[in-house]
Amino acid sequence: MTTLPGKPVSFWLDSTAKTTYPQMENVTVDVAIVGAGITGITAAYLLKKAGKKVALIEGQHIAASASGHTTAKVTSLHQLIYAELIDRHGEDKARLYGESNQAGVEFIASTVEQEGIDCDFQRNDTYSFAEDKNNLDKVQKEYDAAVKLGLPAEFVTDTTLPFDIAGAVKFNNQAQFHVRKYLLHLADLIPGDGSYVFENSRVKTAEEGTPCKVFTDNATLLANDVLLTTHLPIMDQGLFFAKTYPQRSYIIGAKINSAKAPEGMYIGVGNNYYSIRTTPTEGKDLLLMIGGGSHKVGEKSETEESYQELERYAHSHFEIDKIDYRWSSQDYESFDQLPFIGKLTPANDRIYVATGYSLWGMSKGTMAGMILSDLVQGIANPWVDLYDSLRATPFVTKESMKNNLDVGMHWVGDRLKGLTSWSTDDVKPGEGKLINYKGETVGVYKDETGKVTAVNATCPHLGCIVNWNSAEKSWDCPCHGGRFTCEGKIIQSPATKDLEVKTLS
Structure with missing residues (x-):
């Protein structure tokens, strides 16, 4: 394990x-x-x-x-969005998007001040950056779009990151806080x-x-x-489950000397991008948070790899001793x-x-x-x-058609999972696996002591078969993102019922 x-x-x-x-x-x-x-x-x-x-x-x-x-970045810069919004919806709607999100930023700032909330709130700049020239044109296009819409954008090539970048679009005077x-x-x-x-x-x-x-x-x-x-x-x-699709991503936290920590909030562009920010902790050190490894919920079983890749990236790019935290997040992406x-x-x-x-x-x-x-x-x-x-x-876009086709394939094809007969002896400690039990697809989890928990693997939302998430020790629905503990308890909606617990005799 x-x-x-x-x-x-x-x-x-x-x-x-x-x-x-x-x-x-x-x-x-x-x-x-x-x-x-x-x-x-x-x-x-x-x-x-x-x-x-x-x-x-x-x-x-x-x-x-x-x-x-979340990573708790309070910003109207959303990686690469404004150029796409102008192309898809026009300048007027893209401008409203920017205004409304900037209003969200300012609402949080004013509420913190009015209510006297101690939540590590601070104004900060935020960056969408390209590490190499392959993605520089995307950053330049985003900068041009943001300026056209009147947003607080700059194009920069220098940051406080401990590595070189090809260029970044920077939004000034954004914010970060302790969300909880x-x-x-x-x-x-x-x-x-x-x-x-x-x-x-x-x-x-x-x-x-x-x-x-x-x-x-x-x-x-x-x-x-x-x-x-x-x-x-x-x-x-x-039908909002058909107008969106669920994404999971992963975050690690590592203490870093404040003198060696980057200033500002960052997110890369292109494939395999990373999200970077710091937050205060007890003591003089900051907590460096690095996020990435995004994938559709339930599509990836060996999710340990996402954390391991974040750990490699952190050690190769920043002066840290060890990883102190790890967690994952989930959101729903809208097709438009x-x-x-x-x-x-x-x-x-x-x-x-x-x-x-x-x-x-x-x-x-x-x-x-x-x-x-x-x-x-x-x-x-x-x-x-x-x-x-x-x-x-x-509904008829490349992304929506692929997603809803994937949902249909999961609904039908995943019923074949676990149809080969397995014994609980084939499930290793700390592992979850789908097995065939009396003609029914059952999710079996064996903890480190050898105790076995079995659940009906059919998601009670709309009947898809859940998959095992190895890093989180959870059963995740690949259709609409419902998540359940290894004992079948709801972690995340849209399901409103737990997975049915099964007794294996």
Whole structure:
């Protein structure tokens, strides 16, 4: 079994206390918000300030899922996006995209100041860089597009990275922070005066009505409006699982002497790119975070390789002694590069969604919370049409056709996995494997002590067969990104049920 470097936990979670909010109760509020990441917490904070009674409902712990596993770059520079947006959507829409994301950056900055939030917030420059001349034209094109749109862009060839680059587009006066310190502070402002924060409350579904109803296994909550901010909506009516696709990426953290650490935030361009930033830790050293290894969820079983490659890159490019942390993150990429923010379906007037942030959830998630708050209050918002969840979507693009073909192939072809009879003796300690058990595809995990856990390998979302993720010790659905622990417990939606535990006799 491969030994991986670092503590297997997000630094953001490891450096903050575990939250202990109660489970959902039978209460009545103005707005129910399902999913307590950056979008849900931002919307709840704004609506509570506006005088609404809100209930923020989280299936696990607040700010501990996608928002707790990000690199937490607060920026409107999203690697290479603006040139593509101009080509695909035109200058006006590309300009709105830049304005709205920059507004997300400034909202976080002003909220930190107004609320006095201690979250290591600092203004910083950010860079999309080409290490060699092969990708320099992409960087130049992005710079030209950003300048045309009035964004704070420069083209540079010198940075504080400890290696040479061919060139970079730089956005000035962006920001970085400790995402969980920020979100926990905002969440603490919500309870009271008829508002609530609920944890460990897995919402199964919601029904629109007068009022709307939100259901868990043990309670029913009533609300005038419902916001689904669960990364990918837990309700399938809007078909957002077919308008996006799930991506996983990997992050390592290593302490580095502050005198030897790069200043600013970075992301490479081209194939096999890396994301780089630092953050304060206890003591004088900074934590250098390096991300990369992106792949579609469930498409890669031997995920240890992603961490090992990040470790090699870190040691070859930076003066570090060892890897202190490792964790992975997940996001949903939109086929037209724009998030979906608005109504769940044309028939819904009171259930709203936000999804498809395409790996840049800090500015987009914040901006989405701002839009949702305005929609509920009937306030005109300048960006609502750009991100309209009901807009015509590009089902017929190269990316969407390939993705949805892949989903169909997984749904059919993965049923052949594990059909060769296996014994649990063939599963090594620390390994998960699909086996045939009495004609059924079963996921079997054997821990280091030899204890075996078996689950039905069919994802309860839409029936795809899960795959084993070796580095994370999880069962991941390759169709729509649902993830489950080795014991079958939900880690990540859109599934709302655990994998069925099986008894092997």
